[in-house]
Amino acid sequence: MMKSMLPALLVVLLVSGGGVNAEPVVVVNAASAVRQLSKDEVVNIFLGRYRRLPNGETAIPIDQPESSALRSDFYRKLVNKDLNEINAYWARLIFSGRTSPPVQAASAAEVTTLLVGSVSSVAYLDRSQADNRFRIVLEFPP
């Protein structure tokens, strides 16, 4: 009994482990004219400081669901902040009537749907999801 469960258990551990070690990459729609974004530009777009893309269009940032490991990895790699700090940051901007936070997707699948539907959107995906519908515009050093 124990022996037969072990492989299944290993698979579960490996799959969930893969989720925790997600590798976020910043992507745009493959039809976008944007080839590359600097880390500062991505900070400006996701923290609502300045949402103009290098091609002049207004950037529409999209966030992964709050519970996703990808989201906390993304903000840690982008600004070395945890999600509580990002929440506190947005509380300041929302309650002083400034910029809105990124569009909040309900699921990882919705992020890709929104990206496919708009050339001005900017999002982060796990590298394994970044297929040919998208263009990677920023990678984080390992």
Added chain:
Amino acid sequence: MGALAAMSLSCPSLSWSLGDAAVPEMPGISLHGFGTLGVTRSNNETAEFIRDLSQSRGAGTQWTAKVDSLIGLQANIHFSSSTEAVLQTVSRHHANESYQPELAWAFLRHDFSPDLSLRRGRSGTEFYMLGDSRQVGYSNLSVRPPPDFYGSLVFSYIDGLDVSATQPVAAGLLKGKLFAGRSPEKSSFAPGISWDLQGSTLVGGYLDYLRGPWQVRLGHAQVRFKNESPIDTLLQANGDPLSGVPYLSLVPEMAMAQRRAQFSSIGVVYDQGPLNVQFMLNQIKHDSPAYTDSKAGYLQAAYRFGAVTPYLGVSRSLSDVEALPTSVIPGVDAITQSLVSHSFVDQHTYTLGGRWDFEKNLALKAQVDWVRGTPMSVFLLKNTLPGWDGNMTVLSLALDFVF
């Protein structure tokens, strides 16, 4: 699916929210709130500790919730991705000693482009960096913004308009904002006596430069008071030393109406990963000698360890000593000195505290402030009694939340 995607993109409000908590949402409207449950006490019976001058009572040697507790509700109404209206009401202990809710924000914002936006209506004052979010405890590290620096600000919001512009400059961002409007507020002048600031004009602006972890701001604002301060009401309530003769008819230089106050400031924030350092300086100049000119500054440093962020700070507020107008009438100079002495400050505050983000959208804070001043330093306190020596230790606990 395509239609759904298009709808959420043209109307980001449909999906953005601060948390997973069920937020009642209708198309284009989102509701949010913030608040603080805080208790404060000091170890000195001869003065009351306040958060800012709009409060007429503060904390004595008994725990009180008056100083920091407040609740705010906000509705954002999105007309399009570039136009929204924001309504915010805040209930806190203010000048008239009630928690009567005030309409703190009610404006329409339009973004002409990512570079330029305009707001028209009622909005929070931004005399100093972080000044327009000083009620939102959850967004700040410490229990309250340092009273030595922010406490003398009695203007919370203005009716008017502001324009802000952003431009990338040398690997950073240059932001500028100009605002103008009139005050709709009243401020506490003395226990039971408030000063009607309504109609006073406020104009100002700032320049921000953001680059990497650095943010630097230069700001300037000025106020022209419309209404006279209630000096005679105060004198009549305190023994009527002039037997009903209007004080300003004897010392007209002390008038506040149609006189200016100017607020200049510089702020620097360094925010890199777990480290946050804030440094700010300001200078306040009054045309009228009725209030002393002053300088203030603070330095605060915090370092996050997981969910816990200890912080420490030091702040300073100091009045300039000025020549006062004199009168040939006996006794009047003593009244003038007494009136001006109410605005005198000369103190340091040392702060040590910690913030614990124990749950999403909830933070618990504990803080000790050691106020070290001269016995003359009374401006940023209320109801000082004879025997006040300028020193006070203040304990504060606060639970901040957003929803």
